[in-house]
Amino acid sequence: MDFDFFGHQIVAHLSADAHEHQAHNVVDGEDVPVRHFGVILPMDAWKKLADKLTQEKVPFVIAPDIRFEGEPGEQATFFIKDASGNALEFKAFDDESRIFAK
Numbered sequence: 001m002d003f004d005f006f007g008h009q010i011v012a013h014l015s016a017d018a019h020e021h022q023a024h025n026v027v028d029g030e031d032v033p034v035r036h037f038g039v040i041l042p043m044d045a046w047k048k049l050a051d052k053l054t055q056e057k058v059p060f061v062i063a064p065d066i067r068f069e070g071e072p073g074e075q076a077t078f079f080i081k082d083a084s085g086n087a088l089e090f091k092a093f094d095d096e097s098r099i100f101a102k
Contacts, residue, residue: 002100004100007040007099008038008039008040009038009040009091009099009100011038035086035087037086037087037088037089038090038091039088039089039090039091040091040092040093040096041090041091041092042092043076043093045092046076046090046091046092047076047092049090050064050076050078050090053078053080059080059081060079061080061081061087062077062078062079063078064076064078065077065078072098072101073098073101074094075091075092076091076092076093077089077090077091077092078090078091
């Protein structure tokens with residue numbers, strides 16, 4: 001379930017292993033960490049950040065890619081972990097009016 005948090009998404013996933021920090025759900029063919037925090041960036045800022053992290057050889061949990069391609073919720077996304085091991089999602093939309101599109 002997606003919640004609109006001042007234009008950003010708070011996402012709630014259900015998992016049988018919800019108490020386990022490493023639980024994942026499959027989303028568009030990727031193992032998305034159940035427990036994560038994410039931000040929505042303008043597309044140009046997302047591309048610059050993805051390029052910089054790739055150049056710096058930062059390990060991705062999920063590499064930069066387009067999710068739900070051709071669908072209403074199409075988005076650019078990638079996941080990394082912070083220094084404490086928390087999963088962070090960075091995403092962008094070509095059309096920001098589709099952030100909560102289904």
